[in-house]
Amino acid sequence: MRRIAVPERGAEALFGTHDENLRFLEDTLKVRIKSHGSDLIVEGEKAGVETVAQIFDQLGELMKDGYAVAAGDVRLAAQLLSQDGGARLRDYLMKAAVRGGKKVVVPRSLNQRVYLEQIEAHDMVFGIGPAGTGKCVAGDSLVLTDNGMIQIQDLASGTRRAEAVPIDVDVVGVGGVEPATLLYDGGESDTLRITTRLGYSIEATPEHPLLVLEAGGQLGWHRADALRPSDVVALQRGQCLFGNRVGLGWTTRISPHDRCSKPINLETLDEDLAYVVGLIVGDGCLTQRNRIVLSSADPEVVSRFRELAARLGLHVFPNGSRPYDHVIASSGLYQLLERMGLSVGTARTKRIPHAILTAPEPIVASFLAGLFDADGTVEGRDGVITFSTVSLRLAREVQTVLLNFGIVAARGIKRGRDQGRRHYSERLTITGIEAERFDALIGFRLQRKRSRRKLKRANTNVDVVPFLSGQVRLAVRSTVFSHEEHKVFDDYQRGRRRPSYAKLEYLVALLEHREATDTALQPLKQILSEQLLFLEVADITASRAHVYDLTVPGTHSFVANGFVNHNTYLAVAQAVSALLGKSVARIVLARPAVEAGEKLGFLPGDLQEKVDPYLRPLYDALYDLLDYEKVSRLLERNAIEVAPIAFMRGRTLNDAFVIIDEAQNTTIEQMKMVLTRIGFGSKVVVTGDITQIDLPAGKISGLVDAISVLGGINGISFVYFDEKDVVRHKLVQAVIKAYEAYGAAQTPGK
8 A cells, every 4th residue: 555645736637537547547557546635545566556656756746847737647657657667757748748839749658759859859860660550440340341341350350469461352431442451450459439429439449540620620630548528539421332242142051851941042132131131130030949030010020021931932930929929940041041140149149240231232221121110110209210229239330331321320228117127228319311311211111100200300410510610710711701791600700600511511602602712711621521420529438359450551541540649740740849949941741642653643633632632641730730720821831831752853942841751652762852852951750661561563662672771870760862863961972872882782793
C-alpha cells in the first residue's frame, strides 16, 4: 500500500471526469486506488503501485512549474512509464513538445521524442516508419468489398499471428473502391469498442485511426484512444457495393442406407430462397435433429414457407405441442442452409448468413424483407419501422447492411417482460426519410405491414452536419448578399442551427449563385459530396479481441495510418511550429500519387480536383493543427503548398520546411529529383514505410535503395542525388559523393 499526495488544485484534472483516469490506471496496472481527499491510497502489485506513484509525482512536479495537465496526460504517462520505468515525463510533455498551431503535439514514445529532436537539430531527417501493424480492427468487423460484406477474419484464412499475406480484393475507403494488397494478423490485442449515439460501433486497437469531424468543421483522423464522448465520428453510407455470388451448386450427399431423405439440388441462390431464409433467421431455427422450424401465426408467412418446401419436393408438418411451429424434416435442406451460414443454436447466436452477405443487391434486399416480415413491426401511430432480436451480432450486422443501402437505423435496448421475467432485446428503429428509403429499397412483403406504413414528414434531426459555422461564415464573407439573403445564413453562421444535407445543398447553391470563392466553397462541397453520417461518440469500452489490418494503397481511410501519432503528423506539427515562429517562409508537403503513376493529366477536373484525393492525409494534418480560416489564408498566399512529387520538378525551394510523405512509393529517380530541389535555409523531412511499398512490379523504391547507399552519412539516414542537378544545400555534395562511390562499387569493371 502507498499513499500519494496530489496537488489540491490539480486533483480534478489528474483524476479525470468521474475519476475516469483512476479507473483506467486500475484496469491497466492491476491496482486498486482509493481517494482520500486530495490524496490517493494505492494497493496491488508492487510494479503497478510504483508506476502510479511515478505518474502522480512527476505530473505534480510539472504542475508546480506551471504545466497545465491535459485530458490524456495520465494515460500517456502510464504508457511511457510502463515501457520505460526511468522515463522523465518532463522530457516528453515540455522539452520535446511541439506547439503546432492550435495544438501542442507530444511524442508518445522514446523513438518519437528522438525523431522530433532530430528534426530540430538537423536540416535533413529521414524517418522510416514501421508497418501499421498496431492499427487493427476486431476479427468480426464487416469489411465492404467487391465480393460483398465479409468479416475481416474470414479474409485471413490460414494466416498466423504477426504475419502479413498478399490479398486480392477490392475494398471501399474514403477515396472509393480500391484494391487491398496485404492482410495482417495482429493476434490477440487490447481493444476499444467505440459506440456512437445511434448504436453504431467498431472494436479496434487503441492506435486505430477513425475519421472524425473536427470542431472547426474539417475532417481528420483520430486514434481510437484519443476519442472522447461527444466527439463526432464520420461513417460512410449508401455505397451500395454488393457481391455477385449466387452459385450454390448444391447436391445433397445422402448415405445409400438412408431411404427416407430426399436429395436437394439447388444451383443458385435466388430472391425467393433469400426471402424464406430471412423468415427462418427471424422467426425460425435449425434444430439438432435435421429439422427446419418456422414459428409464425401469419398465413402469408407460412404460405411462403410451404412454397419453398413444395419447390424442393418436401412437406411441411405441424409440431403437435406447439401449434404455431411449422416443420420441414430434411437433412438435405438442413445441410444446404447450414452451408449457407445459418447458425445452429439459440436465438442469441443468430447472424446474417455469409451467403447473403456476399450476394447481389436484389438477394440481400429480399433477405432483409423476409427478416423484417418476421421480426419487424410498424408502429401504428407514426409508421416507425422497428426490428427486434435477442442476438447482438444480428442487430449489428443488420444495421451495417442497411447502412450500405443508405438507410440509417438507430440501435438500442428494448425492455419488456416475458412470462413474468424481465426481458431485454436489441431493437433497430428506422424513422422519417430513412423509413421512406426502406420502403423504396427493401419494403415489407406482408400486406398488413405495408398498409400500416404511414409516410410522415421526415425528421432530419438525426442526420445533420455539425461544426460548419466557421466554414459557412467564411463562404458568406467571400461574396455579397442582400439583407434578406443574409438572414438565411444567420443561424448557421452563429452555430445556433446545424444544417441537414438538403439545407446544406440549398446554401451551397445560393453561395455559388452569388459567386462565392472556390477556396471558401471547397470544404462545404466536399462535405456535401461525401454524404457522411456524423454521429457523436456515446461510449468507449475496453476489451480484447483477435485483430487484423488491411493494407490498401492510395486514398482510402487507412492511408492516414494512425495520423494522430504518425511520423508525418509529427513532422507537419514541427513544420507548422517553424512557420509560425518565422524560422521558415513556407511549408511544402508532397507525396507520390502512385495509382496515377504521377501522370495526372488524364484525370477529370482541374488541377486541385486531380490531386486532392492523393494529398488528403496531408490536409487532414494541417486542419488538425490550424483553424480552417488560417489554413485557407496560408494556402492562398502559397505559404503552405501541398502537391504531388511530380509538381516539384524544376523548382528550387529556399527558406522552406519540406516534408516528403509516403517516400517508400517514390522511385529512385523521384527521390533524386525531390531532394535536389532543397535550397538555402530549408529543412527536409522524408517519411516512409518500406514494408508497405505499392510501386508496380519491377520498380525499386527510392527509399529502399537510398538506405543501402547513404546509411553511413553523418546526420543523414538516406537520400539520393544526381551530380547533374544543381547543388542547392551544403549536404547535397556529401550525398552526391556517397552515391558516386556506391555506384562505382556496384558497377562491374570499376
